[in-house]
Amino acid sequence: xxxxxxxxxxxxxxxxxxxxxxxxxxxxxxxxxxxxxxxxxxxxxxxxxxxxxxxxxxxxxxxxxxxxxxxxxxxxxxxxxxxxxxxxxxxxxxxxxxxxxxxxxxxxxxxxxxxxxxxxxxxxxxxxxxxxxxxxxxxxxxxxxxxxxxxxxxxxxxxxxxxxxxxxxxxxxxxxxxxxxxxxxxxxxxxxxxxxxxxxxxxxxxxxxxxxxxxxxxxxxxxxxxxxxxxxxxxxxxxxxxxxxxxxxxxxxxxxxxxxxxxxxxxxxxxxxxxxxxxxxxxxxxxxxxxxxxxxxxxxxxxxxxxxxxxxxxxxxxxxxxxxxxxxxxxxxxxxxxxxxxxxxxxxxxxxxxxxxxxxxxxxxxxxxxxxxxxxxxxxxxxxxxxxxxxxxxxxxxxxxxxxxxxxxxxxxxxxxxxxxxxxxxxxxxxxxxxxxxxxxxxxxxxxxxxxxxxxxxxxxxxxxxxxxxxxxxxxxxxxxxxxxxxxxxxxxxxxxxxxxxxxxxxxxxxxxxxxxxxxxxxxxxxxxxxxxxxxxxxxxxxxxxxxxxxxxxxxxxxxxxxxxxxxxxxxxxxxxxxxxxxxxxxxxxxxxxxxxxxxxxxxxxxxxxxxxxxxxxxxxxxxxxxxxxxxxxxxxxxxxxxxxxxxxxxxxxxxxxxxxxxxxxxxxxxxxxxxxxxxxxxxxxxxxxxxxxxxxxxxxxxxxxxxxxxxx
Numbered sequence: 001x002x003x004x005x006x007x008x009x010x011x012x013x014x015x016x017x018x019x020x021x022x023x024x025x026x027x028x029x030x031x032x033x034x035x036x037x038x039x040x041x042x043x044x045x046x047x048x049x050x051x052x053x054x055x056x057x058x059x060x061x062x063x064x065x066x067x068x069x070x071x072x073x074x075x076x077x078x079x080x081x082x083x084x085x086x087x088x089x090x091x092x093x094x095x096x097x098x099x100x101x102x103x104x105x106x107x108x109x110x111x112x113x114x115x116x117x118x119x120x121x122x123x124x125x126x127x128x129x130x131x132x133x134x135x136x137x138x139x140x141x142x143x144x145x146x147x148x149x150x151x152x153x154x155x156x157x158x159x160x161x162x163x164x165x166x167x168x169x170x171x172x173x174x175x176x177x178x179x180x181x182x183x184x185x186x187x188x189x190x191x192x193x194x195x196x197x198x199x200x201x202x203x204x205x206x207x208x209x210x211x212x213x214x215x216x217x218x219x220x221x222x223x224x225x226x227x228x229x230x231x232x233x234x235x236x237x238x239x240x241x242x243x244x245x246x247x248x249x250x251x252x253x254x255x256x257x258x259x260x261x262x263x264x265x266x267x268x269x270x271x272x273x274x275x276x277x278x279x280x281x282x283x284x285x286x287x288x289x290x291x292x293x294x295x296x297x298x299x300x301x302x303x304x305x306x307x308x309x310x311x312x313x314x315x316x317x318x319x320x321x322x323x324x325x326x327x328x329x330x331x332x333x334x335x336x337x338x339x340x341x342x343x344x345x346x347x348x349x350x351x352x353x354x355x356x357x358x359x360x361x362x363x364x365x366x367x368x369x370x371x372x373x374x375x376x377x378x379x380x381x382x383x384x385x386x387x388x389x390x391x392x393x394x395x396x397x398x399x400x401x402x403x404x405x406x407x408x409x410x411x412x413x414x415x416x417x418x419x420x421x422x423x424x425x426x427x428x429x430x431x432x433x434x435x436x437x438x439x440x441x442x443x444x445x446x447x448x449x450x451x452x453x454x455x456x457x458x459x460x461x462x463x464x465x466x467x468x469x470x471x472x473x474x475x476x477x478x479x480x481x482x483x484x485x486x487x488x489x490x491x492x493x494x495x496x497x498x499x500x501x502x503x504x505x506x507x508x509x510x511x512x513x514x515x516x517x518x519x520x521x522x523x524x525x526x527x528x529x530x531x532x533x534x535x536x537x538x539x540x541x542x543x544x545x546x547x548x549x550x551x552x553x554x555x556x557x558x559x560x561x562x563x564x565x566x567x568x569x570x571x572x573x574x575x576x577x578x579x580x581x582x583x584x585x586x587x588x589x590x591x592x593x594x595x596x597x598x599x600x601x602x603x604x605x606x607x608x609x610x611x612x613x614x615x616x617x618x619x620x621x622x623x624x625x626x627x628x629x630x631x632x633x634x635x636x637x638x639x640x641x642x643x644x645x646x647x648x649x650x651x652x653x654x655x656x657x658x659x660x661x662x663x664x665x666x667x668x669x670x671x672x673x674x675x676x677x678x679x680x681x682x683x684x685x686x687x688x689x690x691x692x693x694x695x696x697x698x699x700x701x702x703x704x705x706x707x708x709x710x711x712x713x
Contacts, residue, residue, distance in 0.1 A: 051477025144393025214291030370535030378549030
């Protein structure tokens, strides 16, 4: 019989080898479909998206616009100007340009600007990058402009894959070694997480091919973090329960079966909640947000599938020896558990639940006020934590031409109305210059320069004035217009997606917990966490990290992730609490028992998830760094403050009302706060240990006893 069971384990491993072999060709192609231009993040209805699509169909296709910047602090010399003229002439001779570049000197004589536009690369990103590098090799000045910025951004995103993966793996490995205290065990979940990440890349590519979902460097980076973070969390819960069952069951196969039966339902419910929360992003207009929804959902589902099939098979095949040197022998008893931090927390929450709840809520509210200090909208040149050449050129121009626009605004008008559109553009307040450009496919291009620096308040007002004056059928685009459309679209998405996420999560929790009050409590808690995490970001983004702007999508994405992931942990706590109530325990006592028995393993999971998202803080893209910071801080707040103190103390105060209108709300039993406080001490702990060893707590999502807490915090 045991041999037959081992064959099952090897069979699962063989099936995964086939899956990996089938996924390999698809996973390797994901980078080929990744798009990180600003216009790729926008909805099709945006003006700037229409401009990009129409210019691609015009003669020569999409243009690559560069700005060549020659600068000397003490003032340019005649020799400098001659060198600039010669190099620009060489560029014009080697590449077809839309018009001969003309020098535009700054008033202080320190800078010379040449605008270069070419349709040679067309829409091919590789050709664009080759053109930008060829120009940079030819000229001695700085090369900036939209085309150079797109090339630099693409290179930064391409450089993320390796460091992001390696750093994430290193962080997870260190934490698992500390948690498991084994030289071998940590390798197993880490290997499975790597397989899940590879599978998620293949599935994401297949979804792109089948449904044309948007794939960006941001979404694939977050997917990797989710796979390793959420996958390791699932592994912690499973391995903890498996270790406990090995003490009761002689055969590893039977122990794993019992472990899956015990923690599987809670893990499935939590994964489903996260996936459904992420899929709510499909309702967003922003392409980047809409694409991140299914990408993130794929990540957590692939992590679940791998951790619930491949990980058990590996552990069963390896047997008990994988836990060396702390091998859980059959019939052995776990070491006597010392009073943990979570028992002490439960005692304080049980003795003074109202004071704890008020103090914790006040602290979160105070932290949330920091969100008022968040820096303004993130500009393109501030999107990098490093300083690429294109960004350096933009900063030079901003200093040398403080009252002049140096980045064209592109207007696309019907060819028959181009003259009228040109006159209207020239009369619009804030426009310094407007000229006709290419004509083709029934459209005419008009290049407009504002009287204000790029992405300033004045230029933004000019773009809005142009759109109002030119009316329907005429589109205003370009890099600054793209940033404006991103901010406007993100604001609309927040009003739609945030209520949708709340509704979906509430419905799932109500069905799972058979209550309305408990889901409202959990959702209110994670919304408070989101506000506090954003507030902490407002306090440190500029002062500590030097970030000069906030990504428009930060509020929405951080909300979706924190609500979904926060509720994920709340499910484990409430699931155990509900089980205790079903066994006849008073709700206040059950809340404290659930905290003591699940606290260690969920704290370990929270630390791993927070650490994996914190990896994003070191990435060279400000958008990723801000998102990673807010989510990491939010997970820590949820793990050690909100779930531990606020949810527990609120449950103690509410008593059986927390399960209203379900049948548990009508159960008999003492619901006194005093009794709950007494139950949080060592006596309650002993009772739980007894039930754990006898097996009556087998329906818990995390198990109980000292072996159910990988880290004694």
